[in-house]
Amino acid sequence: MANVLIIGAGGVGSVVAHKCAMNSNVFTTIMLASRTKSKCDRIAAEIQEMHGVTVQTAQVDADVVAEMVALIRSFKPVLVINVALPYQDLPIMDACLEAGVHYMDTANYEPKDVAKFEYSWQWAYKERFEQAGLMALLGCGFDPGATQVFTAYANKHYFDRMDYLDIVDCNAGNHGKAFATNFNPEINIREITQPGRYWENGEWIEIPAMSIHKPIDYPEIGARESYVLYHEELESLVKNFPTLKRARFWMTFGQAYLTHLEVLQNVGMTRIDKVQFQGMDIVPLEFLKAVLPAPDSLGENYTGQTSIGCQIKGVKDGEERTCFIWNNCDHAETYREVRGQAVSYTTGVPAMIGAMLMLTGVWMKPGVWNCEELDPDPFIEQMNRQGLPVQERINIPLPHEY
Numbered sequence: 001m002a003n004v005l006i007i008g009a010g011g012v013g014s015v016v017a018h019k020c021a022m023n024s025n026v027f028t029t030i031m032l033a034s035r036t037k038s039k040c041d042r043i044a045a046e047i048q049e050m051h052g053v054t055v056q057t058a059q060v061d062a063d064v065v066a067e068m069v070a071l072i073r074s075f076k077p078v079l080v081i082n083v084a085l086p087y088q089d090l091p092i093m094d095a096c097l098e099a100g101v102h103y104m105d106t107a108n109y110e111p112k113d114v115a116k117f118e119y120s121w122q123w124a125y126k127e128r129f130e131q132a133g134l135m136a137l138l139g140c141g142f143d144p145g146a147t148q149v150f151t152a153y154a155n156k157h158y159f160d161r162m163d164y165l166d167i168v169d170c171n172a173g174n175h176g177k178a179f180a181t182n183f184n185p186e187i188n189i190r191e192i193t194q195p196g197r198y199w200e201n202g203e204w205i206e207i208p209a210m211s212i213h214k215p216i217d218y219p220e221i222g223a224r225e226s227y228v229l230y231h232e233e234l235e236s237l238v239k240n241f242p243t244l245k246r247a248r249f250w251m252t253f254g255q256a257y258l259t260h261l262e263v264l265q266n267v268g269m270t271r272i273d274k275v276q277f278q279g280m281d282i283v284p285l286e287f288l289k290a291v292l293p294a295p296d297s298l299g300e301n302y303t304g305q306t307s308i309g310c311q312i313k314g315v316k317d318g319e320e321r322t323c324f325i326w327n328n329c330d331h332a333e334t335y336r337e338v339r340g341q342a343v344s345y346t347t348g349v350p351a352m353i354g355a356m357l358m359l360t361g362v363w364m365k366p367g368v369w370n371c372e373e374l375d376p377d378p379f380i381e382q383m384n385r386q387g388l389p390v391q392e393r394i395n396i397p398l399p400h401e402y
Contacts, residue, residue: 002028002359005077005101007062007092008084009034011340012106012141014043015348016083016355018338019386021053026356031075033058034084046339062088068095077101081355083348087112093125093136102134102358106141106351108232112272117191117232119370126368136368140354141347142308142327143169143249144233146388148372149350149379150310150325151237156376158323158394161243162314166398167233168226170218170252171343173304173331189261189270189285197230198248199238216250218307219391220328226250236370243314264288302331306342311398325392327383337387346388353382 004027006016013032020027032040032055040057047055060071062084072080072095082092082105089109096103109121122138129136139145147167155162196207212228231249238247264270270288274281309326327346334345354371357363363374371379383390 002026002078003076004030004079004081004355004359005072005075006030006032006081006083007034007060007068007088008082009036009039009043010083011344012348012351013083014046015334015338015340015344016081016351017043017055018047018051018340019349019352020355021047021051021055023352023356023386024053026359029056031056031058031077033060033071035059035061050339063091065091065095065098068092069099072096072099072101079104079355079358081351082106083351086110090121093122096134096136097125097128097132100132100134102136102364103129104137104140104351104354104358106139106145106347108139108144117194117230117235119232119235123368130367133366135358135364135366137354137358137363138368138370139233139236140351140371142350143167143231144236145347145350145354145371146327146379146383147308147310148233148237148370149376150390151241151312152372152374153376153380154310154312154323154325155241158316158321159312159314160316162241162312163243163245164313165237165241165244165247166311167231167247167249168216168218168307168309168311168326169250170216170221170224170226170307171304172218172221172224172252173302173306173342189264189288191231192229192251192253193261193265193270194230196228197234198228198246199234199244200246210253216252218252219309219326221305221307224252226252233370237372240370240372302335302341305330306346308346313398321395322398323392323394324396324398325390327388327390329388334387349386349388350379350383353379353386356382 017032020030034040037059044055044057061067079102080096086107089105093103108119110117193209195209197204210227215223216226217223229249229251234247238244271284274283305328307328312323329342329346331342334342362378380390
């Protein structure tokens with residue numbers, strides 16, 4: 001049982017706060033902090049009304065280490081859950097080291113001036129966290145996060161050797177908007193407009209953005225056009241499971257979304273460099289983010305499901321074997337439970353589970369760790385208890401060929 005400090009009051013931060021409040025036997029005191037305190041206050045009032053749990057709130061600029069350290073020392077949490085922007089991972093890690101508390105996040109660090117997703121910056125903190133006797137858990141959302149747990153679980157229980165991994169991510173929901181992103185628009189658009197990459201035969205293969213695609217059949221949803229992207233968990237998974245001959249990440253996009261995105265790219269609205277406008281420097285993508293619907297506003301009347309899982313092919317007892325592990329999540333059901341849509345829910349619930357396993361000692365280990373480096377069984381058990389039931393099928397034809 002411990003105090004926990006949640007940094008970030010967007011859609012994911014709201015889900016994390018709700019789910020921590022719903023597990024108050026572990027999270028005895030909760031504080032939600034953001035640059036905009038009014039967002040925290042709104043979420044806290046909602047949690048008080050729905051769950052009868054008090055959540056403290058605070059204003060903090062997570063880019064400023066001194067502000068973070070002061071807040072941590074004032075509130076005295078055991079763990080900081082970082083669900084702010086990926087740009088802020090390193091200053092928050094610095095603050096945790098200075099104040100002597102554990103750390104976790106849901107997305108790897110990237111510099112603000114270039115769309116570069118890489119774990120090297122955070123892995124470099126490993127020795128400092130070990131020497132301080134502190135733990136940093138990286139990328140504990142769904143993808144990254146649960147997908148790495150799924151892979152580790154399959155490796156532990158079903159394979160002697162894993163050869164091929166495809167992470168498949170489908171959002172078949174309908175929010176009724178002409179164009180909106182399901183998580184931070186700035187991060188989302190940076191992610192999908194950069195060149196794609198996948199791992200094959202010991203090296204990274206780079207491809208033009210969205211250039212490899214085909215229909216994949218998703219459980220309870222059907223066939224949806226899916227595109228190969230680079231996603232951060234691939235870097236960690238191929239490092240920790242070196243037998244993998246190929247590892248890819250696939251995500252679905254509707255044609256209307258892609259058409260809007262192409263137009264925005266063509267007119268320069270996805271640029272991340274500064275341009276002059278009426279005597280001011282502005283970043284076009286930041287301006288676009290300001291005019292698009294906020295992800296935490298999409299939950300009401302959102303229909304349909306997400307389906308995210310891992311399709312794996314390898315060898316067990318000398319024979320080829322396939323394994324498909326996945327979760328389907330319903331937008332309407334998550335809104336009823338925590339006033340959030342399923343994309344926020346599937347990120348926020350695993351974050352809460354990772355925090356729970358750290359605080360209860362199940363996953364507590366000094367250093368810097370990715371989810372697949374820890375025992376997957378208790379995480380899978382909690383997913384089944386906390387609203388993300390895991391389904392699995394062994395030795396069936398996978399939805400797409402290798």
